Amino acid sequence: MRNKTRLSDILLNGFVYLATSLSVLALGLIFFYVFTEGKDLLSLDLIRGNYHSRNYVATLPQSSNDSFNLQPTEQTFAIERFGLILEQSENLAGDSVIRVVYVAEDSPFSQLVLQETGNEVVSLKEGMIMMRIAYENHPTSLTSRGAAAMAADLNDPDRVVREVMFAQVGGGIRGSIITTVYLIGLTLMMALPLGVLSAIFFNEFAPRNMITKTMRTFTETLTGVPSIIFGLLGITVFVPLTIRITPASGSNLIAGAMTLAVILLPTIIRTTEEALKVVPADHRFASLALGANKTQTVFKVVLPQAIPGILTATFLGIGRIIGESAALIFVLGAAIKDSVNIYQPSTSLAVHIWAMMTDEPANVALSSTIAIIILMIVLVMNLSIKGVVSLMIKKGRA
Amino acid sequence: MGSKSLSRVDRITYFLLTIVGLISASFIVFISIFIALKGVLPFLTDNLGLGSVSLFKFLTQTVWLNGPTFVSTAYGAGFLIVNTLYIAFLSLLISFPIGVLTALFIAKIAPKKIAGILRTIIELLSAIPSIVYGLVGVGFFLPIIYSLARSFGYSSSGGSGTLATVFVLALMSIPTITSISEVSIRSVDQSIEHASLALGATFTQTRFKITLLAAKSGIFSGAILAIGRSLGEATAVSLVAGNARSGPTFGLFDITSTITSTMLTGLKETQGIDYDIRFSLGIVLMVVILLTNMILNYIKKKVGNVHA
Numbered sequence: 001m002r003n004k005t006r007l008s009d010i011l012l013n014g015f016v017y018l019a020t021s022l023s024v025l026a027l028g029l030i031f032f033y034v035f036t037e038g039k040d041l042l043s044l045d046l047i048r049g050n051y052h053s054r055n056y057v058a059t060l061p062q063s064s065n066d067s068f069n070l071q072p073t074e075q076t077f078a079i080e081r082f083g084l085i086l087e088q089s090e091n092l093a094g095d096s097v098i099r100v101v102y103v104a105e106d107s108p109f110s111q112l113v114l115q116e117t118g119n120e121v122v123s124l125k126e127g128m129i130m131m132r133i134a135y136e137n138h139p140t141s142l143t144s145r146g147a148a149a150m151a152a153d154l155n156d157p158d159r160v161v162r163e164v165m166f167a168q169v170g171g172g173i174r175g176s177i178i179t180t181v182y183l184i185g186l187t188l189m190m191a192l193p194l195g196v197l198s199a200i201f202f203n204e205f206a207p208r209n210m211i212t213k214t215m216r217t218f219t220e221t222l223t224g225v226p227s228i229i230f231g232l233l234g235i236t237v238f239v240p241l242t243i244r245i246t247p248a249s250g251s252n253l254i255a256g257a258m259t260l261a262v263i264l265l266p267t268i269i270r271t272t273e274e275a276l277k278v279v280p281a282d283h284r285f286a287s288l289a290l291g292a293n294k295t296q297t298v299f300k301v302v303l304p305q306a307i308p309g310i311l312t313a314t315f316l317g318i319g320r321i322i323g324e325s326a327a328l329i330f331v332l333g334a335a336i337k338d339s340v341n342i343y344q345p346s347t348s349l350a351v352h353i354w355a356m357m358t359d360e361p362a363n364v365a366l367s368s369t370i371a372i373i374i375l376m377i378v379l380v381m382n383l384s385i386k387g388v389v390s391l392m393i394k395k396g397r398a
Numbered sequence: 399m400g401s402k403s404l405s406r407v408d409r410i411t412y413f414l415l416t417i418v419g420l421i422s423a424s425f426i427v428f429i430s431i432f433i434a435l436k437g438v439l440p441f442l443t444d445n446l447g448l449g450s451v452s453l454f455k456f457l458t459q460t461v462w463l464n465g466p467t468f469v470s471t472a473y474g475a476g477f478l479i480v481n482t483l484y485i486a487f488l489s490l491l492i493s494f495p496i497g498v499l500t501a502l503f504i505a506k507i508a509p510k511k512i513a514g515i516l517r518t519i520i521e522l523l524s525a526i527p528s529i530v531y532g533l534v535g536v537g538f539f540l541p542i543i544y545s546l547a548r549s550f551g552y553s554s555s556g557g558s559g560t561l562a563t564v565f566v567l568a569l570m571s572i573p574t575i576t577s578i579s580e581v582s583i584r585s586v587d588q589s590i591e592h593a594s595l596a597l598g599a600t601f602t603q604t605r606f607k608i609t610l611l612a613a614k615s616g617i618f619s620g621a622i623l624a625i626g627r628s629l630g631e632a633t634a635v636s637l638v639a640g641n642a643r644s645g646p647t648f649g650l651f652d653i654t655s656t657i658t659s660t661m662l663t664g665l666k667e668t669q670g671i672d673y674d675i676r677f678s679l680g681i682v683l684m685v686v687i688l689l690t691n692m693i694l695n696y697i698k699k700k701v702g703n704v705h706a
Contacts, residue, residue: 009602017503019499019500019503020516023516023519023576024519026572027523194421197415198418198419198422206416206419218427219423225630226658228683229630229680229683230429232432232676236432236436237432265425293407319525323525323530324527326528350529353529353530353533354529354532364533364536367533371530374530378522382522
């Protein structure tokens with residue numbers, strides 16, 4: 001009898017420990033996977049760079065016979081005639097490419113003329129890929145023949161450059177970062193005033209009756225609505241609205257921010273109201289007794305004490321904006337853009353991941369890198385909330 | 399504080415704040431009205447000469463679009479409803495025991511320091527955006543499920559399907575269930591636990607037969623919330639479901655699709671029936687969530703609050 005009890009106890013305890021380790025493992029798995037897949041691409045170039053690659057075909061208007069003084073390393077190849085250093089490298093897909101390591105300031109290659117238009121000046125920059133150089137009456141230097149051969153060809157004083165083909169590498173996420181920053185700013189600009197004032201209304205001014213109760217239920221119901229439904233609200237209400245009052249002609253960033261503002265609203269109202277509730281009633285009575293009217297009391301005495309709550313709501317909101325995807329796919333579109341305009345569609349970081357993962361083939365590596373950035377921001381937001389709360393507790397004790 | 403004591407300034411403030419409050423309360427009304435208005439269009443109009451969609455067929459058919467886009471109106475969402483509920487409940491089958499037992503460990507067994515760390519971990523898990531869960535689902539679960547299916551002699555579509563969706567949703571639901579269950583387990587009256595221990599029950603027996611039972615109502619609330627989230631989750635599901643056009647799918651390795659994943663596929667046109675029908679799906683989704691919530695809350699009332 002006793003043995004049987006002990007056995008079942010051990011078994012049940014085993015289940016508890018197993019379950020807990022599985023939960024911890026889940027977090028570990030997500031962080032481990034995202035970091036191992038995405039860490040290789042994490043760099044400043046990624047954050048600053050364009051997503052779409054661009055090819056240039058240009059001519060070299062001035063030929064130079066100056067000799068540049070260059071210091072190449074063992075793996076790089078100097079072209080003294082033009083002030084360039086090239087290197088043999090690999091792109092993200094693993095193909096071998098010739099990368100430009102250095103361009104001298106007065107190099108003829110910083111004054112190329114675009115062949116398409118015939119008058120637009122472009123310059124070769126560090127980090128770009130050299131694809132092909134064609135000469136008058138000589139065979140073309142190709143990527144497949146390597147950087148060493150290309151450098152030797154260019155250094156040959158007999159060769160006159162006819163045409164240069166080079167490319168700006170893509171895969172950067174600057175556009176999506178800008179969109180995300182715009183979204184955070186615009187959304188908070190709309191959601192914070194609306195949410196904080198609503199919280200003040202519900203907590204300080206609203207009469208206790210059926211109408212208030214219904215209004216409260218209505219705002220709280222928003223919490224349970226799935227985000228894809230907010231997306232539908234966005235395309236039926238906010239997109240047509242922005243098309244009417246702004247230069248936008250389809251899905252756009254402002255409509256996206258409006259949709260996000262509605263998503264954040266219940267959280268901001270609830271968090272602010274909780275902060276208002278803990279302000280002691282005595283403070284209100286004291287202010288009123290000193291002759292202040294209710295408006296002054298609420299905005300000058302009560303509201304300042306609720307600022308930590310509003311701050312918490314802001315951090316929660318930023319986390320939600322960064323992670324939101326379903327609603328934005330409808331309202332903001334899923335086309336990745338390099339130049340962001342608030343009247344046009346673009347992608348936030350989360351939607352950028354979705355767009356790449358639904359593409360064929362899916363770009364898991366870059367998606368994971370973006371996921372690292374998202375996770376880091378969410379982590380910082382969570383820590384900030386903890387910081388605000390512990391500050392509040394310290395202040396309360398003092 | 400009645401309105402009698404308000405000065406003129408206060409009355410203006412009160413008036414303006416009432417308007418703000420009304421705006422906040424109006425959004426849910428907007429959502430309901432606009433989605434309903436657009437969602438019924440395919441059933442009432444003749445869809446630019448294609449003929450109206452039959453509501454009965456829409457709710458019972460097992461093929462999403464029978465025929466080419468923009469020519470056919472044979473949309474059937476019946477299998478999507480079945481798939482959505484099937485996947486949500488299967489995922490609860492995994493996340494519920496893990497979530498509740500983790501909560502029990504945090505609330506009753508773990509030393510204070512470890513409990514604090516675990517609570518932070520659960521908070522972090524619930525703060526991770528769903529798209530990241532979807533990404534991990536594609537990159538980590540799909541290859542495993544693919545080779546698992548292969549070892550059973552099954553050729554799955556790259557691993558996407560019911561099982562992958564269930565795993566991703568279960569992973570997402572664990573923090574919801576854990577955090578709500580933990581609060582209700584912690585608030586169980588300690589005197590009944592002491593009574594159980596005094597009667598000779600072991601700690602483990604007390605935890606499982608007294609504490610968990612007493613916290614039943616809160617644990618159930620967590621499960622209801624998790625189901626609601628699983629039913630409405632869209633992007634993560636659309637990445638791993640495989641987007642089947644017909645069903646219902648019960649096989650674990652077969653590709654599937656849910657109401658939400660179908661709403662996200664092929665979003666190219668901005669008018670016409672193929673666009674409007676998404677709003678009909680939106681109505682279906684809301685009704686499914688509301689009904690599931692009502693039924694589960696009814697069950698909770700029937701079985702809950704025996705010991706508490």
